[in-house]
Amino acid sequence: MTEKLQKVLARSGHGSRREIEAKIAAGRIRVNGQVAQLGERIDADAEVRIDGHAVSVKPPEEVICRVLMYHKPEGELCTRKDPEGRPTVYDRLPKMQGARWVAVGRLDVNTSGLLLFTTDGELANRLMHPSQQIEREYAVRVFGEVDEAMLQRLRKGVQLEDGPAKFETIRVAGGEGINRWFHVTLKEGRNREVRRLWESQQVQVSRLMRIRYGNIPLESGLPQGGWAELPLEQVNYLRAEVNLAAEKRSFLDPRHSEPKHRRFAKIRKATAKQRERQKSNKDKKRQR
Template sequence: MSEKLQKVLARSGHGSRRELEATIAAGRVSVNGKIASLGERIDADAKVKIDGRDVAIKPEDAVVCRVLMYHKPEGELCTRKDPEGRPTVYDRLPNLQGARWVAVGRLDVNTSGLLLFTTDGELANRLMHPSQQIEREYAARIFGEVDEAMMQRLRKGVQLEDGPARFTTIKRAGGDGMNQWFHVTLTEGRNREVRRLWESQEVRVSRLMRIRYGSIQLEQGLPHGGWAELTLDQINYLRSLVKLPAEQRSFIDPRKQDTKQRRFARARKANAQIRQERNPGKAGRSDQDKPASSRSKRREPSLEQAFGVTDNPRRKGPGGRAPTGGSRKPAGGSNKKDRR
């Protein structure tokens, strides 16, 4: 049975459908020795090349869908390669054999937080399609006066240069004076949409972090630049959102129960290796990896402190409360491990 070329390549992990359509249109793909055309259908035994290199075409039952949760730091670009040599979100991801990671959407260079990657280009393509209306949640620090009338306008909708837009929900989340924290949700992924919505009301977003995609939450303790592989249940939740059949296999061995701590430890090790490669003459950790006690104090809590997404579960959020899920001493006694 023949299938569209871009769909087969996306499923086989060679990029998202959108990326592959552009690649085919540019004449970079050949099928059985001839330059391919957009929308061309191929059989399972077709010989396909991209930029003159043979690529593997996998049948549907041979593809294992994997999804990573990545904690994007500010300053990283959502592109595979940057001509200026700046860091990208792909630099720290684990290597793959015969496939590649496809980003599910993008985050602005100055936005941090949850970014999903998958080996299934068809899953990525469907999740990114505007018709899916998948809810995204952001934590934002706003500089300026925000009153109830402004929040109501943003819920109702405002006109941006590329059409009307609105927040589904807006909730205050702490802060004093001209710097206040908010949780906002929307169901689109337009370029810089959260920032542009706030800027339409003549206030400024000084920090922005995505903390949820659908029901997938950014895990507490996942360091900046760290990644964690999603469980089979989480992967099938995403597949069910876009009406794809459930995946039956997982790279997380249920017998060994690959824990968050072990995955996070691997992420921290990868971070250290990348820093050493970029700065071979410098030793030590970057400022964001240092203990909180060694950093300079700030008047305002960091965005990670404010919403409980932090490298250090003991760090406190607004009002001096420990973030949800942080480690606490058990009531009624001490714990020897706490004193180590």
């Protein structure tokens, strides 16, 4: 049985479907020695190369859908490589053979919090698609006077440069005076949308953190720069949200689970070591 090339490569963990389609359009993918075409269908024994490198093409039964929760710190870029050598969200993720992590959306460099990664590019593509309307929740600290009329405008909708936008909900979450915290929800992921919505009311965002994606909250105690693999139940919640078949296997073995506090203590230790290595590398570059 043949399947579309972009679907097979996305499922096999070589990028989101959108990323793969862009590579096909740019002539970067070959199938059996020929430049691939958009919409091309392949069978299981096809030889596929991306940028000249042979890649594995896996049938559905050999692919285990994995999803990671990552606590992104401020200052990290949502890109695989930065020409200036700045830290990226991919630097700390576990390494894999024959596949790669695909980010479900992005957070800008000054935003922290929950970022999901998966080995299934088709899942990532569907979760990011605007038609899915999956709710995201953010904790946001704003600087400036905020009144009820302003909140009503943000709930009802305002016009941004790329179209109308609004918060589904806004809840006061602490603070006083002109420094206050709010929890807000959106059902789309446009670039810097939370910041731009507040800025439309002449209010400045001073801190921004994503704390929930769908019904998956940022796990309490997960340190910045740390990741945790989602259990099968949460993986299948995400798959059901975008009409994908349930996964039957998991990399997590419940028979060998350890208490959360011990697991997070190991993560904190590992992230601290990585920060020290990054600092040491920066110092060495300055001395050259």
